Amino acid sequence: MIQLEGIEKVYRTERIETVALTNINLTVGEGEFISIMGPSGSGKSTLLNVIGLLDVPTGGKVALNSKPVTSYSDRNLARVRNEEIGFVFQTFHLIHDLSVVDNVEIPLLYRKGISSSERRKLALRALDRVGLHARVHHFPGQLSGGQQQRVAIARAIVGNPRILLADEPTGNLDSQMGDEIMDVLKGLNENEKTTVVMVTHDPRQAEKTERVVRLFDGRQVS
Amino acid sequence: MLKNYLKIAFKVFLRRKFFTFISLFAISFTLIILMVATALFDNIFAPQPPEDKADRSLYVFGMRFQGPENQSTGPAGYVFLDRYVRTLPNVEKVSIYTTPNTVYSFWRGAKIKSFLKRTDGEFWQIMGFRFLEGGPFTADDEKSANFVAVINEATRHKFFGDESAVGKMIEADGQQFRVVGVVANVPIYRMNPFADIWVPISTSKTNAYKSQLLRGEFQAAILAKSTADLPAIKSEFESRLPGVEFPDKREFNTAIGGADTFFEYTSRMLIPSQQMESQPRKLLVIIISLMVLFMVLPTVNLININVSRILERAGEIGVRKAFGASSWTLVGQFVTENVLLTLIGGVLGFFGSQFVLKLIADSGLIPYAEFHLNYRFFVYGLLTALFFGLFSGVYPAWKMSRLHPVQALKGAGGSR
Numbered sequence: 302m303i304q305l306e307g308i309e310k311v312y313r314t315e316r317i318e319t320v321a322l323t324n325i326n327l328t329v330g331e332g333e334f335i336s337i338m339g340p341s342g343s344g345k346s347t348l349l350n351v352i353g354l355l356d357v358p359t360g361g362k363v364a365l366n367s368k369p370v371t372s373y374s375d376r377n378l379a380r381v382r383n384e385e386i387g388f389v390f391q392t393f394h395l396i397h398d399l400s401v402v403d404n405v406e407i408p409l410l411y412r413k414g415i416s417s418s419e420r421r422k423l424a425l426r427a428l429d430r431v432g433l434h435a436r437v438h439h440f441p442g443q444l445s446g447g448q449q450q451r452v453a454i455a456r457a458i459v460g461n462p463r464i465l466l467a468d469e470p471t472g473n474l475d476s477q478m479g480d481e482i483m484d485v486l487k488g489l490n491e492n493e494k495t496t497v498v499m500v501t502h503d504p505r506q507a508e509k510t511e512r513v514v515r516l517f518d519g520r521q522v523s
Numbered sequence: 524m525l526k527n528y529l530k531i532a533f534k535v536f537l538r539r540k541f542f543t544f545i546s547l548f549a550i551s552f553t554l555i556i557l558m559v560a561t562a563l564f565d566n567i568f569a570p571q572p573p574e575d576k577a578d579r580s581l582y583v584f585g586m587r588f589q590g591p592e593n594q595s596t597g598p599a600g601y602v603f604l605d606r607y608v609r610t611l612p613n614v615e616k617v618s619i620y621t622t623p624n625t626v627y628s629f630w631r632g633a634k635i636k637s638f639l640k641r642t643d644g645e646f647w648q649i650m651g652f653r654f655l656e657g658g659p660f661t662a663d664d665e666k667s668a669n670f671v672a673v674i675n676e677a678t679r680h681k682f683f684g685d686e687s688a689v690g691k692m693i694e695a696d697g698q699q700f701r702v703v704g705v706v707a708n709v710p711i712y713r714m715n716p717f718a719d720i721w722v723p724i725s726t727s728k729t730n731a732y733k734s735q736l737l738r739g740e741f742q743a744a745i746l747a748k749s750t751a752d753l754p755a756i757k758s759e760f761e762s763r764l765p766g767v768e769f770p771d772k773r774e775f776n777t778a779i780g781g782a783d784t785f786f787e788y789t790s791r792m793l794i795p796s797q798q799m800e801s802q803p804r805k806l807l808v809i810i811i812s813l814m815v816l817f818m819v820l821p822t823v824n825l826i827n828i829n830v831s832r833i834l835e836r837a838g839e840i841g842v843r844k845a846f847g848a849s850s851w852t853l854v855g856q857f858v859t860e861n862v863l864l865t866l867i868g869g870v871l872g873f874f875g876s877q878f879v880l881k882l883i884a885d886s887g888l889i890p891y892a893e894f895h896l897n898y899r900f901f902v903y904g905l906l907t908a909l910f911f912g913l914f915s916g917v918y919p920a921w922k923m924s925r926l927h928p929v930q931a932l933k934g935a936g937g938s939r
Contacts, residue, residue, distance in 0.1 A: 355844070356927075379844070379848060382847050396839050399531060407527075407846050
């Protein structure tokens with residue numbers, strides 16, 4: 302499903318060169334649920350961004366479904382992100398000016414051939430799947446953190462991506478809400494066979510995943 | 524997708540009220556100024572009744588006479604126009620008339636101020652005045668020095684209220700005239716036909732005008748048989764100027780001027796040149812350049828405003844990129860927002876310019892002003908505003924769309 306081969310990521314400025322990732326080799330199979338752990342600054346989020354095609358590695362190859370995507374154009378990367386990948390962020394990144402249902406519809410806006418009524422239907426179904434069908438016309442600011450993260454998950458899954466990338470999805474939530482979000486992610490992984498890659502600091506949540514990848518100073522240590 | 528764009532655009536406009544106000548103000552204010560300026564320009568220079576034959580009319584508004592030590596620019600003397608304009612070949616009619624003079628009438632205990640123009644019978648045949656009652660005076664009236672007058676509607680009201688005026692006597696500048704006709708008011712900026720009272724030249728208090736060759740208070744209107752004859756008439760008149768017989772060549776020995784439209788004459792007066800040449804194209808280029816400059820300044824401001832307006836939405840850009848928006852899709856979104864803002868500004872500008880024109884007309888500062896918004900210019904103005912709207916939106920949108928998605932997502936904790 303996801304193949305990373307010899308991934309390097311170096312941030313260069315005029316004076317400083319910062320190595321974020323060194324020789325990362327990772328394969329994530331279809332339907333797997335893995336977590337990436339490591340201390341702050343170890344390169345977890347950078348790795349997730351590289352997998353999610355939000356960041357381009359300085360070296361190495363990224364392949365999704367056996368297709369190398371490293372050299373894709375901006376437009377093609379956008380299309381792959383839209384069709385194959387869903388993102389869940391620690392700080393939710395909901396658009397506060399849009400209602401819950403409008404936020405969830407966003408990925409479908411960039412997909413061709415979907416009518417507005419179809420879009421609305423799919424968004425409502427996604428919200429139903431995360432247990433938020435009663436709040437569709439609320440605005441993000443009117444929801445609790447846990448509810449906002451559910452909206453973010455609904456947005457991530459509305460286009461039925463096969464890969465879900467979650468960057469510390471429980472990091473801004475209390476333990477009870479965090480557990481609820483983990484249950485949603487587990488449910489998606491088990492019931493829909495969605496591949497989930499989650500960055501987390503929390504060993505308790507990492508234990509719930511099938512495999513833990515550990516990073517230290519940009520190197521894969523397990 | 525457009526609905527989503529518009530929805531978020533309105534939300535952003537409402538949330539950032541100050542930015543929205545500044546943007547709308549810049550767009551609508553620019554458009555108001557441009558619309559009002561073009562409306563004034565159009566009302567002053569474009570053919571309008573009673574100059575309904577302007578397409579085949581030329582005017583001698585003023586002349587410059589130069590001598591070794593003297594120079595005089597202004598309306599010419601009666602004799603000059605009578606000798607060198609009235610005798611032009613192949614023209615249909617020529618009229619000679621004074622510039623409007625301020626005169627006072629003492630009427631039933633009140634002092635009435637009016638503009639009086641002395642003219643001839645041909646004047647009424649060249650100009651298409653709308654008569655409310657009676658008719659014009661004739662060439663015979665002028666020849667016989669009949670004390671007859673045509674007055675405008677406002678003057679009739681001042682003298683006679685709502686009553687008919689034809690056949691009644693009025694007093695103007697110490698002279699008594701019998702009213703033969705009443706015409707609709709003509710705005711003061713229509714330089715050729717404008718006056719409150721029109722009387723024959725021959726009723727002048729003295730005959731001095733009959734010997735004024737160079738300096739005077741007279742202008743002339745030339746009606747050609749067809750538009751095609753205008754260039755020939757112009758060159759014929761100019762060819763006559765070197766042959767002007769000056770009474771005292773030590774005082775004046777050169778005549779400079781031409782038979783012009785009002786716009787050509789304005790260019791002659793405004794653009795300095797030794798020979799006081801008519802340069803209408805140059806004047807038009809200057810006017811258009813000033814208008815473009817006037818639009819560029821708010822556009823530069825709009826670009827800056829847009830950059831900061833979009834910059835604060837880095838988080839949203841990151842989210843949209845993460846979920847599949849390409850850079851060009853984002854450019855489309857932000858440009859749509861800008862065009863929407865420009866259109867709203869355009870509508871405000873439209874109503875604003877109507878209001879300002881009405882304000883100017885109602886203020887009474889410009890006698891009998893009737894300003895109409897030129898819809899053709901409004902469409903041009905709106906298109907230009909749209910162009911600048913696009914221009915001021917594309918650059919910031921393009922700049923922001925290049926933002927790296929990871930940096931964009933880091934740019935905002937929540938995507939406000």
